Amino acid sequence: MASATPPFEQSTDLLSLDDAARRKRAWDAAAEVPDPEVPVLTIADLGVLRDVRVTGDTAVEVDITPTYTGCPAMAVFTFDIEAALRNAGFRTVTINTVLSPAWTTDWLSDEAREKLRAYGIAPPAGKASRRALFGDDEVACPRCGSFDTEKVSEFGSTACKALWRCRSCAEPFDYFKCH
Structure with a gap:
């Protein structure tokens, strides 16, 4: 995922945004992460992306739910979400796996x-x-x-x-x- 603005400049830009705008930037960045098994779908399309919370000026916490226990894509989701959020300017990224309620189609x-x-x-x-x-x-x-x-x-x-x-x-x- 390429960025026109270097991550450091985007981090500085985050400071000029209010929490709602930072949350939207984080949600939008995470929501575009593709499913590695079905790349035409994003984690938002799947409903895997559950919540995004801004926890500091350049810090964000994300909740995701696996499509099933032991889903091998979770490691890829975690890596790709963190990369997308860092590329969007967030320096501290925490990703939580939420198991309840269980994901459903x-x-x-x-x-x-x-x-x-x-x-x-x-x-x-x-x-x-x-x-x-x-x-x-x-x-x-x-x-x-x-x-x-x-x-x-x-x-x-x-x-x-x-x-x-x-x-x-x-x-x-x-x-x-x-x-």
């Missing part, structure tokens, strides 16, 4: 669901609280829109996705599992 924004579909990944069908007890949800193919699809494997390219196939267009696709 219900937190995906509508924009995130559309980004997934455009990227070729079927977004979660329905709500996590309404998971199918007897069988899979009806999943639309992100390429042709057909619901004539079948699950090939419970696990896809990452742990949060399953591998599906469309019977209409014969294309395989990832499905972002509802949880």
Whole structure:
């Protein structure tokens, strides 16, 4: 993430902002951090970014929630958030992992669901609280829109996705599992 203004100058610039403007700058910088597993989504799109608090003139504290326990992307999120915030002029960055309430696919924004579909990944069908007890949800193919699809494997390219196939267009696709 490149910056037109050197970080030291941005730190000095932070001092001229009130807390609300500093919080907005911090939120905006953190919110743009991409998901390393699905790079068309940001941590804000995912709902992983929970809170940003200004704790000093150039200090900020960020709360994030993993998409699931042991999510390997958390280390990357932490590194990238810290880099983005330092690039935005914050000298002291604290990142907290918040486990409760647990993340759910219900937190995906509508924009995130559309980004997934455009990227070729079927977004979660329905709500996590309404998971199918007897069988899979009806999943639309992100390429042709057909619901004539079948699950090939419970696990896809990452742990949060399953591998599906469309019977209409014969294309395989990832499905972002509802949880």
